[in-house]
Amino acid sequence: MLRTPRLFPLICLLASLSLMAQKKTVRTSFTDASISIDGTMEKLWETAEPATDFVMYQPDNGKLIAPEKRATVRVLYNQEALYIFAELQDDQPDKILKEITQRDNIGVADMFGVFINGFNDGQQDFQFFVSASGVQMDRLATEDNEVAPDNFGQDFSWDAIWDSAVRLTSTGWNVEMKIPYAALRFSDASIQTWGINFYRGIRRDRQHYTWNPIRFDEKLTRTQNGLLEGLQNLKPPTRLFFIPYTSFYHEQGPAGKDDRFKAGLDVKYGINESFTLDAILVPDFGQTKYDNLILNLSPYEQQFAENRPFFTEGTDLFSKGDLFYSRRIGAAPSFGYTTYDSATETLDQPATVNLLNAVKISGRTNHGLGIGVLNAVTEETHGTVTDIATGSKRSVVVEPLTNYNVLVLDQRFNQNSSVSFVNTNVSRDGSFYDANVSAFLFNLNTKKNTYNLSGDFKYSYIESDYQGFKTALNLEKTSGQYRWSLFGKYISNNYDINDLGYIAQTNYHNAYADASYRILNPTKWFNTFRVDVRSSVELQNNTGKPQDAFFNVGAQGNSVVNDYYYALVQLNPIETFDFYMPRSPGRYSYVPKSALAQLIFSSNYNRPFALDVNVVGRKYDEDRRLTYAWNFSPRYRVNDKLMLIYTFEYSRDLSDRGYVGNTDTDILYAERDIKTIVSQLSAKYALNNKMTLNLSARYYWSYSENRRMFTLRDDGYLDGTDFIAGLDDNFNVWNMDLNYSWWFAPGSQLSVLYRNNALDYTNIIRHRFNDNVRELFDDNLNNVFSISVRYYIDYNSLRRRK
Numbered sequence: 001m002l003r004t005p006r007l008f009p010l011i012c013l014l015a016s017l018s019l020m021a022q023k024k025t026v027r028t029s030f031t032d033a034s035i036s037i038d039g040t041m042e043k044l045w046e047t048a049e050p051a052t053d054f055v056m057y058q059p060d061n062g063k064l065i066a067p068e069k070r071a072t073v074r075v076l077y078n079q080e081a082l083y084i085f086a087e088l089q090d091d092q093p094d095k096i097l098k099e100i101t102q103r104d105n106i107g108v109a110d111m112f113g114v115f116i117n118g119f120n121d122g123q124q125d126f127q128f129f130v131s132a133s134g135v136q137m138d139r140l141a142t143e144d145n146e147v148a149p150d151n152f153g154q155d156f157s158w159d160a161i162w163d164s165a166v167r168l169t170s171t172g173w174n175v176e177m178k179i180p181y182a183a184l185r186f187s188d189a190s191i192q193t194w195g196i197n198f199y200r201g202i203r204r205d206r207q208h209y210t211w212n213p214i215r216f217d218e219k220l221t222r223t224q225n226g227l228l229e230g231l232q233n234l235k236p237p238t239r240l241f242f243i244p245y246t247s248f249y250h251e252q253g254p255a256g257k258d259d260r261f262k263a264g265l266d267v268k269y270g271i272n273e274s275f276t277l278d279a280i281l282v283p284d285f286g287q288t289k290y291d292n293l294i295l296n297l298s299p300y301e302q303q304f305a306e307n308r309p310f311f312t313e314g315t316d317l318f319s320k321g322d323l324f325y326s327r328r329i330g331a332a333p334s335f336g337y338t339t340y341d342s343a344t345e346t347l348d349q350p351a352t353v354n355l356l357n358a359v360k361i362s363g364r365t366n367h368g369l370g371i372g373v374l375n376a377v378t379e380e381t382h383g384t385v386t387d388i389a390t391g392s393k394r395s396v397v398v399e400p401l402t403n404y405n406v407l408v409l410d411q412r413f414n415q416n417s418s419v420s421f422v423n424t425n426v427s428r429d430g431s432f433y434d435a436n437v438s439a440f441l442f443n444l445n446t447k448k449n450t451y452n453l454s455g456d457f458k459y460s461y462i463e464s465d466y467q468g469f470k471t472a473l474n475l476e477k478t479s480g481q482y483r484w485s486l487f488g489k490y491i492s493n494n495y496d497i498n499d500l501g502y503i504a505q506t507n508y509h510n511a512y513a514d515a516s517y518r519i520l521n522p523t524k525w526f527n528t529f530r531v532d533v534r535s536s537v538e539l540q541n542n543t544g545k546p547q548d549a550f551f552n553v554g555a556q557g558n559s560v561v562n563d564y565y566y567a568l569v570q571l572n573p574i575e576t577f578d579f580y581m582p583r584s585p586g587r588y589s590y591v592p593k594s595a596l597a598q599l600i601f602s603s604n605y606n607r608p609f610a611l612d613v614n615v616v617g618r619k620y621d622e623d624r625r626l627t628y629a630w631n632f633s634p635r636y637r638v639n640d641k642l643m644l645i646y647t648f649e650y651s652r653d654l655s656d657r658g659y660v661g662n663t664d665t666d667i668l669y670a671e672r673d674i675k676t677i678v679s680q681l682s683a684k685y686a687l688n689n690k691m692t693l694n695l696s697a698r699y700y701w702s703y704s705e706n707r708r709m710f711t712l713r714d715d716g717y718l719d720g721t722d723f724i725a726g727l728d729d730n731f732n733v734w735n736m737d738l739n740y741s742w743w744f745a746p747g748s749q750l751s752v753l754y755r756n757n758a759l760d761y762t763n764i765i766r767h768r769f770n771d772n773v774r775e776l777f778d779d780n781l782n783n784v785f786s787i788s789v790r791y792y793i794d795y796n797s798l799r800r801r802k
Contacts, residue, residue, distance in 0.1 A: 024212045024226040026051040026196070028075040028082075035076070035083050039167030039174045045085045048074035051226075054200055054209040057147050059527035059558070061216035061520055065200075065209050073114075073198045073211065077231060081180040086112050088200060090172035097203040097606065098132035098168075099640045100686035102694070103743065104156040106149055108605055108637060109133050110203050112175045113149065115141070115225060117195030118186025119366045122223035122415030126184055129199070130164045130175050133640060134689040138162070142316045147221055148201060148208045157312035161241075161747045161792065182239045182796065185274055187366045191232050195225035204606055206527070206562045217520050219478040220449045223415045239270025240795035243747070245788060247284050253782030262286070266310070266790075275363030275371065280310050283355050285330075287739075287753050287788055295702035295731035297658055297674070299580040300504040303327075310358055317362050317372035317408045321422040321439040321456060324406050325502035329376045330355045333383065333398035335432060340385045340396065349383030349398045370410035378402045380429065401429040404500055416445040426499040433463040435499035445478070452476045460496050468495030468506070481520060487512040493541065505580060508547055512536040522560065529557035545588070546576045552596075566600035577716050581659050582667050589657075589669065590716045593621040608637045612647075624655040631678075641686045649678040657718070660706065660727045667712040670727065676702040677769075690743045697736040701772050704729040705765050732760040732776045747792025755784040 027049045035044065051073040056063040065071065068091035076083045088110070090096055099107035109131035116126045129137040129149050137149055140158040149156075160183035167174045186192060198211040212226030243266040251258045264282035271277055288307035296302045304327050306312050311326035318324050333349050340347045358376035365371075381399040386392070403426070410420040420441040427434050439458040445451070455473040472489035493507040518530040531554070538548040552570035559565065572595070577588040598616040612635075617628035629651035636644045653674035660670040683695040705728050710718035740752040758780035766772050 024051070025229055026073075026075060026211075026226065028077050028228060028230040030230075030232070031076045031078055031083075035178070037163045037165050037176050037178050039165040039176045041085070041087065041174060044076070045074050048076050048085075050074055051198060051211050054198070054211050055213040057208045057210050057214050057216060059207070059522045062213065069202065071198070071200050071209065071211075075196075075228065077234075079235060080237075081178045082116070082184075084114055084175075084177040084179070086175040086198070086200075088112060088172045088175065090202075093168065093170060093172055095204055096132050096168065096173060099637060099643070100133040100689050100692075101131075101135050101684065102686075102692050102741065103135060104137050104159070105135070106137070107131060107133070107135065107643075108203060109135070110173070111149055111199070111201035113137075113199035113201075114177065114179075115195075115197040115199065116179070116184060116228075117222070117225060118184050118192075119364075119368075120193055120195040120225075120227070121366070121368055121412070122195065122220075122225070123368055123370075123412045124364060125195070125197075125222055125225070126160070128160070128162060128164075128177060128179060130166060130177065132166060132168070132173055134164070134166045136162070136164055140314060140316055141222065147199065147210065147214060149199075157309075158314045158316075159747075161794070163746065180237070181234065182237050182241075182270070182794070185363065186234065186236065188234075188236060188273055192234065194228040194231065195222075196228040197225040206558070206604075206606070217479050217481070218449045219452075220416050220445065223449070236270075236273040237796055239268070239276065241268040241747075242266075242793040242795075243268070243790055244793070245284060245790040247286060247786060247788040249286055249784060249786045251782065251784045254780060271361070271363075274365050275361060276314070277359065277361050278310065278314070279357070279359045281357055283308075283310065283358065284788070285355075286784075286786055287751055289696070290698075290735040290737065290755070290757065292698065292700070293733045293759070294700065295676070295704065295729055297704055297729070299583055299659070303502055310360075314362060315360075315374075317370050317410060318360075318374055318406050320408050320410060320420050321441050321458065323422055323424050323437055323439055323458070323497055323501045324374075325500065328498075328500050328502075329358070329404050330378055333381050335400075336383055336398040339383065339398060344388055346386045346388060347383050347396075347398075348386070350381055353378045353381045353399045353402075355379075364410075364412075368412040370408065370412065372406070372408035372410075374404075374406040376404045378404070397430075400432045403427045406500070414445075414447070416449055418443045424497070424500040435462045435496075436460070437497045437501065448479070450477065450479045452478045458495070458497075460494075462496060462499070466494055466496065468492040470495050470506075482515070482517055484515040485513070490541075505547075507541045507579070508538050509541060510536065510538045510548075525560065526557045527560055527562060529555070531555045540577070540579055540588075542586075543577075543588075546574060547579055547588075548572075548576055549574050562604040562606065564600070564602040566598070568596070568598040570596040570598075572596075582712055583659055583662075584667060587667060587712065587714075588716045589659075589712055589718070592625070594618050605635070610635050610637075622655070625657070626652075626654045627656070628652055643684045645682045647678070647680040649676070651676045655707070657710070660709075661724075666721075668721075668724070668727075669710040669712055669718055670706040671708040671710070672704050672706045674702065674704045676700075692741050694739045694741070695737070696739075698734070699773075700731075700733040701769070702729075702731050703765050703767075726763050728763050728765050730762045730765050730772070732758075732772050734758045734776055734781075745792065747790075749788075749790050751788045751790075753784070753786045753788075755786075757782050757784075 054065040054071045070089045072087045074085045097109050099109045101107035111131050113129035125141040127139050127141050138160050139156045162183050163178040165176050200209045214221050214224045247262045249260040262284045267279045269277045285308045291304045306326045330353050336349050356377045356379050360374040362372040380401040382395050383398040385394050385396050405425045407423045412418040422439040424437045437460045441456045443454040458470045460468050470491040474487045476485035477483045488511050490509040491506045495506045497503050514534040516532045533553050535551045540547050550572050554568040556566040576591045579588045581589050596618040601613045603610045612633040615630045631649035633647040657671050661668045678700050680698045685693045709721050709723050711721045735757045738754045742750045758776045760776045760780050
């Protein structure tokens with residue numbers, strides 16, 4: 001006969017397996033009573049049906065929550081909003097972590113969240129999180145594995161206007177949320193059933209729970225929501241919002257002083273229950289984060305992250321097919337090189353092109369059809385050409401009036417599959433060329449989300465009959481402990497999406513395979529663990545020569561104390577050829593065989609002091625040629641309000657070989673030593689969960705010092721030649737932002753920014769650190785002080801007041 005202590009785990013196991021196999025249902029009820037959002041358990045909440053019995057998602061998938069950590073959630077609604085109250089018990093309430101951060105920033109804090117799908121179609125969740133310190137986070141979840149808010153790579157750029165409050169108690173903490181219907185999308189049916197799930201994160205244990213169980217061995221998570229019933233006679237509200245802004249800038253630097261005043265307006269309008277129009281009139285991006293400039297010796301342009309809110313908020317549809325690189329809009333002029341003779345003239349042109357206005361319409365119907373349209377117009381931009389001999393000047397167009405357009409149609413079906421059409425178009429005024437790219441995409445999953453077949457066909461056309469295409473196919477096993485994928489693609493020579501997208505390499509075909517193993521539940525040593533084996537080969541289309549080939553093995557995991565480890569070993573076992581470094585069509589240079597090793601360690605951020613370390617090295621099958629880099633980043637959480645993070649990066653490329661220029665007859669390469677140092681400091685001080693001070697400072701120094709010179713042979717190898725002086729590079733950049741941010745009302749923000757920055761580039765190598773800093777700050781420092789106020793106006797609020 002089994003004893004009770006042994007029987008209890010078996011009962012829990014059987015109960016959890018039963019829970020994992022079915023969708024839970026919670027019923028809401030209508031209320032016309034006034035609900036105060038303060039985190040207090042009012043008597044009204046006792047009438048609502050409770051949602052309980054949370055199940056662990058990670059690390060021990062399927063395990064029932066412990067009784068002392070019991071979570072109980074209740075849902076009510078009226079004609080204005082959905083209301084949620086959560087009681088989160090904790091037998092050690094003094095150990096609840098509650099770091100205060102900026103909105104949408106993941107801190108070291110316990111978390112509660114709700115996932116809402118108004119169409120219950122498994123396609124897109126509106127997710128709302130509140131930390132134990134009262135900080136709000138929200139996101140649109142359209143991709144996979146959107147459970148824990150601190151999962152790597154999650155996008156919190158979408159922002160909604162909703163209300164929440166938390167209250168710490170002697171038995172845990174409470175969360176109360178009011179989510180207006182204007183923040184959601186749902187049909188106009190008289191009786192509705194929504195997809196819903198509730199999330200709880202216990203930070204000190206790094207445990208993640210959901211009310212409706214989510215299987216960790218399945219890649220798709222949106223299809224595993226529970227059900228919310230009882231909603232009746234909802235009337236989608238008028239979704240019309242105005243966000244006027246006003247900004248003042250004072251700038252002082254080597255070029256003198258400049259004061260500017262700007263004002264503009266953002267508009268958001270719900271066309272119907274599914275689609276939203278966003279428009280910006282006279283945009284102001286002066287307070288966006290600075291770009292991390294580098295000494296770029298590669299043949300590819302440096303790609304920058306998008307920091308402008310209009311191009312980051314709610315743009316998930318426009319990322320389909322990777323055809324849209326929003327930094328093209330308003331970037332540096334593209335046609336300056338066509339307007340003057342560099343041998344006899346000089347050109348002075350603006351660093352960027354002004355954006356006149358931009359509009360986007362996006363949404364998804366109740367039949368799963370997502371539609372996105374984005375349109376932006378930049379103004380005609382002029383530069384000044386000066387004749388070197390005579391000094392005469394003339395004005396030239398370096399960027400015409402340009403219209404940028406993106407269209408996306410994304411049809412989802414079976415709650416886990418989709419087919420998509422994407423088109424990007426750039427139309428330029430006058431004789432400047434136009435460009436167009438179209439793509440067909442498909443992403444198909446089996447009914448049980450076990451296998452995935454995905455692929456695409458993309459076609460580019462640039463005026464004057466410059467045409468190209470790209471196609472790819474991927475077959476993948478997406479569930480279980482053992483997974484694998486097979487991938488292949490072909491890109492033609494003239495495939496070009498760089499007028500509105502970004503692509504660095506073309507004219508090759510590729511075959512790729514990988515296999516992986518992961519644990520689904522903790523072991524004696526690891527909470528999570530995964531091993532990946534990958535192999536790839538790329539062949540240039542015209543010559544059949546390999547341009548890349550590698551085989552690697554990587555392992556990563558979180559220990560039982562939640563420290564993260566990653567190790568990678570990679571072999572590039574054959575000599576390959578670089579078809580881009582020579583900057584000349586049809587030419588290429590050899591790349592020797594090599595081997596790479598990398599180690600990463602990240603200690604548990606729950607501790608007040610934590611450390612990130614990354615070490616990587618590559619040895620080439622060539623005399624003295626070696627690349628190595630390391631960085632370390634200590635962080636110290638002084639208290640729940642103050643956080644300090646410092647990062648130091650150091651890298652060396654010894655006997656690197658690369659392009660340095662051309663003569664009339666030859667392509668010049670150099671053997672060079674490259675050294676890079678990056679030092680960054682960031683600090684956050686939160687006065688409360690609506691008001692923060694943030695500091696971000698970065699110093700970057702890199703130089704490339706040539707040792708020997710070569711000419712490139714037709715077969716891709718190098719011949720020694722006479723040394724040419726004056727082709728070295730020495731590059732310094734400094735950026736510092738000190739920002740005060742106050743969310744003084746829902747959706748409304750006051751921001752004060754002080755910024756100074758400097759840039760110095762020369763062909764003279766300065767080996768002394770102090771000499772570089774002195775040169776950078778003595779003559780190049782630019783200072784900016786700005787104040788910006790954005791105020792959020794809800795049409796419904798105005799109507800109610802009237």
